[in-house]
Amino acid sequence: MVDTDQVTSHFRGEPGPGTVVSLESVTVSRGGRTLIRDLDLEVAAGEFVAVLGPNGAGKTTLLKVLLGELAPDSGTVLVDGRAPGDRGTHLGYVPQQKAFDPGITLRGRDLVGLGIDGTRWGPGWPSRRGEKRRVVDAALDRLGAGQLADKPLGRMSGGEQQRVRVAQAIACDPCVMLCDEPLLSLDLTGQRTVASVLDHRRRHHGTAVLFVTHEINPVLPMVDRIVYLVDGRHRIGTPEEVFTTEVMSDLYSSPVEVLRVRGQIIVVGDTQHLCAEPWSTGHHHHDDTHPGAH
Numbered sequence: 001m002v003d004t005d006q007v008t009s010h011f012r013g014e015p016g017p018g019t020v021v022s023l024e025s026v027t028v029s030r031g032g033r034t035l036i037r038d039l040d041l042e043v044a045a046g047e048f049v050a051v052l053g054p055n056g057a058g059k060t061t062l063l064k065v066l067l068g069e070l071a072p073d074s075g076t077v078l079v080d081g082r083a084p085g086d087r088g089t090h091l092g093y094v095p096q097q098k099a100f101d102p103g104i105t106l107r108g109r110d111l112v113g114l115g116i117d118g119t120r121w122g123p124g125w126p127s128r129r130g131e132k133r134r135v136v137d138a139a140l141d142r143l144g145a146g147q148l149a150d151k152p153l154g155r156m157s158g159g160e161q162q163r164v165r166v167a168q169a170i171a172c173d174p175c176v177m178l179c180d181e182p183l184l185s186l187d188l189t190g191q192r193t194v195a196s197v198l199d200h201r202r203r204h205h206g207t208a209v210l211f212v213t214h215e216i217n218p219v220l221p222m223v224d225r226i227v228y229l230v231d232g233r234h235r236i237g238t239p240e241e242v243f244t245t246e247v248m249s250d251l252y253s254s255p256v257e258v259l260r261v262r263g264q265i266i267v268v269g270d271t272q273h274l275c276a277e278p279w280s281t282g283h284h285h286h287d288d289t290h291p292g293a294h
């Protein structure tokens, strides 16, 4: 069994050098339920952390705490050495997907530009309009979305909107990216593009990535650590440490079996949990042998 204290025992007191996100003894409740209890977590520059758990476990809640939108009941939270929500923090956020209103006339370029205008860079950056345009175009290009620059958001497909959202999140050159199920509604190419953009950012720019997902397999090759939340309990560790029959059964308080098939993780049990799907399916299953999360 992975003991939470053991896995996180390196974290005591001050965040270490290169730490981008640190949480110490963080407890968060919502609607009268404690979702996160005594969470200790340090995320290093360049680290890719997947946040997993069933519906309602508190994954989005954890991101909201890091964004400064929600205060924990207790504990200490720092993002790039600052209090969450500090305007000086270079933070990229890809919110849980919600379609834009079809009537919205804002264009792709405008949305990405907002990621730069946002107060994070402080007023006046980039000071020249040409420079801003270059940064916006580069961000869209990275997502293979150059052709969406002048398209109104309301007339984009869900997947196109998602690419533009990710472009917006990287445009401010973030030191941390908080991504809430960013692969949803993307086709295979879109999923690969987004995953590789995130991987490139963390490798070449030291961006720490917190990635909320229901499906570990599409990002498994780049995941350094997992934070797995279930019903107020959590486990932190590498995929090898967390995805074991013992740890998962303990987390779910119910017998769960973890299988590895051709490099993919499959979780089998009679409780609602993570569905581990291959890249190619792109949709959720709902049967007992390959239990879909939703």
Ligand SMILES: Nc1ncnc2c1ncn2[C@@H]1O[C@H](COP(=O)(O)OP(=O)(O)OP(=O)(O)O)[C@@H](O)[C@H]1O
Pocket (backbone or CB within 6 Å): 030, 031, 035, 053, 054, 055, 056, 057, 058, 059, 060, 061, 062
């Ligand atoms: N504004 C709110 N006020 C009170 N409770 C809330 C609020 N938003 C969410 N909750 C509750 O907090 C719990 C955690 O929600 P959260 O969105 O963090 O879960 P999640 O793990 O991201 O779930 P999902 O996989 O469904 O996205 C849920 O039980 C939810 O009902």
